[in-house]
Amino acid sequence: MHNITPYSSPHYFIYLFVLLLPIIIGLLYGKRFRIYDFFATVLILVITFFGGDARQGISLIFYVLFEMIVVFTYKHYRKNHNNFWVFTSAVVLAIIPLVFVKLDPLLKNATISLFAFMGISYLTFKAVEIIMELRDGTIKEIKPTEFVRFLLFFPTISSGPIDRFRRFQKDVLKVPSREKYLELLHTGTNRLMLGLVYKFILGYFFGTLLLPKVSILALSYGEQAPLGISWALVAYMYTYSMYLFFDFAGYSLFAVAISNFMGVETPMNFRQPFKSVNIKDFWNRWHITLSFWFRDFIYMRLIFLMMKKKWIKNRVTMANLGYVTLFLIMGFWHGETWYYIVYGIFHACAMITNDAWLRFKKKHRQQIPSNKFTKALAIFITFNVVCFSFLIFSGFLNTLWFG
Amino acid sequence: MENTDKIVDILKDVTGLDNIGDNLDQDLFATGILDSMATVEVLVTLQDNFGIEVPVSEFDRSQWSTINKISDRVKELE
Structure with missing residues (x-):
């Protein structure tokens, strides 16, 4: 066993659909099974972060606990006070784990980033959003369970799209009507199919088949030209751009599609x-x-x-x-x-x-x-x-x- | 009504468009009349003129997208 990157392999999709089935059936009959949702989330997170090397998973747990302390301490403080510097400190504290992770390669010191795990940036964006909205007073009430559910919503955990708390809450607190849910299943399926074409056909073609060849060409022509500029480099530019788009847009389509299956309208990324x-x-x-x-x-x-x-x-x-x-x-x-x-x-x-x-x-x-x-x-x-x-x-x- | 007139004036000042009050239900964001910069300008001016507090994150674009909607929100916050 090893950690499985979300949406990267057939295994992941199989696990995902088995786990999603009760959620889909529930929503079709107008029910959300809170306990099952929790159970499915834990299982997916285990597959993603504890599959082989458990360090990522342990980092994730510590990270979430840390962010909870920061967010809920600030929330408590904000009830009666509103000092700019306290707010700034809360934001700084919330991004510190991410800063460490980002600085890590620069310092060549693997001990500093205790919090390193896939998708830390996206979780940090969500945590910071909540702190900022707590300050503005647009988020007044948030329970620890709601915070964790928002942060760890598994369809978007590794690379977004970045949802907003109030928008997300609107979806998870209600059950869509059957008509509305069937529509969501329909658009979700379309997005899933388009995502498969984008990521596994077009992204694969540009990124895995074409890019290495163009790269070799650009490097060999580059040796003879000033600044390495050659037509092969131009080809690399377009090939890489296509790869980047189809790979990321494909991934984002998966994340939105799976959200849709769970009755959540995660915003589109492209x-x-x-x-x-x-x-x-x-x-x-x-x-x-x-x-x-x-x-x-x-x-x-x-x-x-x-x-x-x-x-x-x-x-x-x-x-x-x-x-x-x-x-x-x-x-x-x-x-x-x-x-x-x-x-x-x-x-x-x-x-x-x-x-x-x-x-x-x-x-x-x-x-x-x-x-x-x-x-x-x-x-x-x-x-x-x-x-x-x-x-x-x-x-x-x-x-x-x-x- | 008075509010609406004031808001139209503010929008005219910010955007430099004279015909902005013609359609009070025109979507100001979809039509590109208000970009982020102009939005903040409108926000700050609204705060100064009406003495209301509108935090940036309150500025949900769907709730503030037309002159009529802005007018309603201002009335609520006043």
């Missing part, structure tokens, strides 16, 4: 991202739950603070500062390597440029044509900018230049 007309549009369509999390809990809050405290007068400067902060944090979140950070900076620059262009376009509305052709051009440019950013993200340039 909405035809390669049809984006500009970079802003792209971030509304790519890894949506992550970018919306960053938008709502970092960008908007920062802008709000800057505006309220009147730190900066100029709206453009404010927005740009917001982009740089958001995308730098996103870069650091991906990992402490130069290429993730550069990926973040690149996207911040793209957003700033895009905003400047939109302002220019607004001023010169009469002179700038807008038709089918310009739209196609916009999609083409955005697609290439995005693919180039994925080339940075892939880390292949690191191998090519310093490997």
Whole structure:
């Protein structure tokens, strides 16, 4: 036995469907079996985190206990007080385990990340969301059992989509009508099928079959060219981008589909991202739950603070500062390597440029044509900018230049 | 009604669009009239003008998506 990554193998799907069957039958008859749900969650988590090496599982348990202490201590405090620094400390404490895990490879010290387990980031996003909403007063009541159920909702445990507590609660506290549930089963099945095509056919084709070949080509041509730039590198860029999309979108479709089978409408993570007309549009369509999390809990809050405290007068400067902060944090979140950070900076620059262009376009509305052709051009440019950013993200340039 | 007029004025100031009050049920987010930046601007202005506290996480887009909805929410919070 070994740990099974969710949705990565036929075994996982078999276990999943056997465990889901009572839940599906229950929902069809208008019932949620709370105790069974708990039992199924524990079993899936055991398969995922205790299958072989139990260290991940033990880390997960300690992590959840730690986050519970932070969240419920803050909740208790928030009843009668609302100090900014206490709030900030709670957020910092909540992300400390994640920071350790992220710093670990950099320090080459395997003892520091006591909390390392697959999906720690996604659990941290959820915990931080709750702390922020406790402060805002939009979450007033949350029981420890509800907190754990939200955090450990197994369809989304390893890589999202990142749901929001209040939205999630609305779904789990009620049982959908049979008509509504049949509809959910139907869309869930469609999503599952599309996910299979994305991840195991297209993702496999681009990632497992094509990418290694293109990679060898790009590395060998790269030896003769300045900076290693070759047509093979361009091919690598597109191949990797396709792989990244189909693999991740496929995974996300599984997570949403399985949620649907459990009567939970987990938000979708992708909405035809390669049809984006500009970079802003792209971030509304790519890894949506992550970018919306960053938008709502970092960008908007920062802008709000800057505006309220009147730190900066100029709206453009404010927005740009917001982009740089958001995308730098996103870069650091991906990992402490130069290429993730550069990926973040690149996207911040793209957003700033895009905003400047939109302002220019607004001023010169009469002179700038807008038709089918310009739209196609916009999609083409955005697609290439995005693919180039994925080339940075892939880390292949690191191998090519310093490997 | 007075609230609605004030809100329309705020939105005109923020977006620079003069025709914004024409349709009080127009979805301000779906049509791209309000982006994150403009949203926060509206939020801060609402707070200053009406003396209400609207935390950012309260700003559930579906509940604040049209002028009429904003007006209702402001009345509730006042």
